[in-house]
Amino acid sequence: MLLKYAKRVWDSSSSTWVEIAIVHMTPEHAQYWDAVIQPAIRTIGNQERREGKKPSRADHNWHWTRIRVLLPLAQSLIKRRCRALTILLRRDRIWQEPWEAGPPKPEDEPKAIPAAMVLLIESYPWLLPTARKRQSTFTWFMAAAPKKVLQGLGVFATPSLGSILLDTALITSMALGYRGRMWLHANRRGGQRLFDYYSKKCNLLNVSDGFPLPSGSLSDGRHFYATSKIAKQLVNGLKQNRTL
Amino acid sequence: MKYAVSLDDGSEREGHRTPAEEVTLEMLSRRVWALAQMDPTTVADILGGDEGIPLPDVSPSNLAPEKLLRPWDSVVRASPEALTDRQYKKFLQGEDISSEAIIESDMARTYAAAKNLEISSGIISVLVLLGLLVAFSIVKSPASKEAALIGGALVLAFTVVWRLFQSAMRYVVPRRSLETVITELTVLKARAKEDAVIQRAQAEQLKSLEVEVTRVRAEAAEARAEAAHLRARRTS
Numbered sequence: 001m002l003l004k005y006a007k008r009v010w011d012s013s014s015s016t017w018v019e020i021a022i023v024h025m026t027p028e029h030a031q032y033w034d035a036v037i038q039p040a041i042r043t044i045g046n047q048e049r050r051e052g053k054k055p056s057r058a059d060h061n062w063h064w065t066r067i068r069v070l071l072p073l074a075q076s077l078i079k080r081r082c083r084a085l086t087i088l089l090r091r092d093r094i095w096q097e098p099w100e101a102g103p104p105k106p107e108d109e110p111k112a113i114p115a116a117m118v119l120l121i122e123s124y125p126w127l128l129p130t131a132r133k134r135q136s137t138f139t140w141f142m143a144a145a146p147k148k149v150l151q152g153l154g155v156f157a158t159p160s161l162g163s164i165l166l167d168t169a170l171i172t173s174m175a176l177g178y179r180g181r182m183w184l185h186a187n188r189r190g191g192q193r194l195f196d197y198y199s200k201k202c203n204l205l206n207v208s209d210g211f212p213l214p215s216g217s218l219s220d221g222r223h224f225y226a227t228s229k230i231a232k233q234l235v236n237g238l239k240q241n242r243t244l
Numbered sequence: 245m246k247y248a249v250s251l252d253d254g255s256e257r258e259g260h261r262t263p264a265e266e267v268t269l270e271m272l273s274r275r276v277w278a279l280a281q282m283d284p285t286t287v288a289d290i291l292g293g294d295e296g297i298p299l300p301d302v303s304p305s306n307l308a309p310e311k312l313l314r315p316w317d318s319v320v321r322a323s324p325e326a327l328t329d330r331q332y333k334k335f336l337q338g339e340d341i342s343s344e345a346i347i348e349s350d351m352a353r354t355y356a357a358a359k360n361l362e363i364s365s366g367i368i369s370v371l372v373l374l375g376l377l378v379a380f381s382i383v384k385s386p387a388s389k390e391a392a393l394i395g396g397a398l399v400l401a402f403t404v405v406w407r408l409f410q411s412a413m414r415y416v417v418p419r420r421s422l423e424t425v426i427t428e429l430t431v432l433k434a435r436a437k438e439d440a441v442i443q444r445a446q447a448e449q450l451k452s453l454e455v456e457v458t459r460v461r462a463e464a465a466e467a468r469a470e471a472a473h474l475r476a477r478r479t480s
Contacts, residue, residue, distance in 0.1 A: 002324065002325065003324065004321075004323070004324065005321065005322060005323075005324055007321070021316075021319045021321050022321060022322055023319060023320065023321060023322050023342050024322045024335065024340070024341055024342050026338070026339075026340045027338040028307075028312040028314075029312075031307075031309075031312055032309050032312045032313065035309040035312075036309045058292060059292070060292070061291070061292050061293065062291060062292060063291070066291070067291065069338065070272075070275070070276055070279060071279065071287065072335070072336055073276050073336055074276045074277070074279035074280040074287075075280065076336060077276065077277060077280040078280050081326075081327075081332060084335075085322060088316075088319060090316045091313075091316075109315045109316070109317065110315065110316040110317070111313040111314070111315060111316060112313060112314050112315070112316045112318075112319045113313065121284060122326070124284070138284055140284050140287075140288065141288065168324075171324045172324050174324070175323075175324035175325055175326070176324075176326055185284070185285045185288065187288060187289075187292055188289075189292055213283075213285075215283045217283055217285075
């Protein structure tokens with residue numbers, strides 16, 4: 001049976017299920033992200049710089065409109081397909097622009113706010129060497145909006161979406177017939193925090209420094225992967241998230 | 245929504261590209277080709293680096309962020325299944341494919357169900373015919389043979405007529421729905437064009453109103469200054 005993408009997420013802060021919608025990313029989502037979410041991410045990074053640290057978020061300089069538009073186009077030149085997905089959260093009827101003072105505005109209808117974005121390469125050579133050439137899904141770009149920004153935009157329930165982002169990559173791999181084989185690179189800018197997130201929180205496996213990659217280059221030790229077995233475990237762990 | 249830098253082959257446009265457009269397109273294609281040659285990790289490093297590589301601006305529109313948001317109720321969830329070639333082309337062109345993807349997968353499911361039904365009905369008719377043939381060979385009475393022959397001929401005739409009817413329906417029904425879809429698409433396209441024209445007109449109107457407001461404000465400021473000057477003269 002074909003598994004579906006998640007439809008809800010458990011929000012531990014409010015102890016409730018929060019409805020989400022995973023949709024194909026439109027240029028409008030990317031444009032909204034660049035206009036509203038990305039400046040806030042940059043502000044966080046700049047604040048860290050002022051404190052003498054490096055920006056901790058890997059997506060500090062990302063430009064989602066370019067990622068959404070140019071990268072799938074580039075991959076199509078070498079006959080590869082990308083999948084861009086947006087996780088939307090619901091904003092209630094009453095909200096307030098974060099930069100505007102005054103009373104909150106009433107809205108005609110609830111709006112869908114982009115809360116996380118992911119770009120995958122649907123079919124990419126599998127990381128591990130095998131007798132027969134195998135394909136897998138490569139998770140290329142992944143970002144979740146800071147909770148404070150979403151709350152400022154009027155989204156009151158802001159659950160963590162990291163596991164859902166990873167789940168979309170695994171489900172995509174399964175739907176395409178790659179049995180959940182997926183791999184990714186933890187951007188160096190993300191530092192130890194991102195490394196630990198993938199290895200400890202997501203339970204992904206890590207290849208050692210100098211491991212030969214399918215492209216011919218060597219790994220810097222920050223490549224992570226999910227085998228079919230791990231993918232199955234991770235996907236089964238989110239079974240409840242697939243129903244409303 | 246199409247991008248500021250168009251990805252079409254120019255067949256839909258009248259006239260030729262301006263030199264500036266050509267330069268942008270050439271730069272875009274060169275950059276995209278360079279990105280295609282790179283390892284994904286390298287691309288991520290470049291796009292995430294402080295310097296990055298100069299890439300053309302591909303913002304789809306100048307709409308205010310709030311105008312880019314869709315109502316929650318109109319959201320259509322994506323299916324993990326692979327997109328068709330046509331859908332993927334649309335995705336590359338920056339069009340929203342969510343609703344279409346659902347319609348197409350529904351159509352595929354209906355088609356598969358119809359095909360299954362067709363196969364089972366074919367098997368049943370063959371079995372009935374075989375049964376009659378066996379009965380025909382077993383029964384020795386000429387009267388029964390005649391009845392079996394007539395029955396068999398009737399079943400065969402019915403099967404042929406039914407198949408012809410099905411073939412006709414297979415041609416007529418999709419054609420009709422295709423015509424409806426094409427008509428709807430034409431109407432939608434026309435409406436989108438109209439909306440764009442209206443939006444442009446409204447934007448122009450807004451701009452002229454803003455100019456007017458600036459002018460009136462300047463005049464009011466001048467009048468205020470004049471009044472203050474007169475008042476000062478009167479008091480002195």
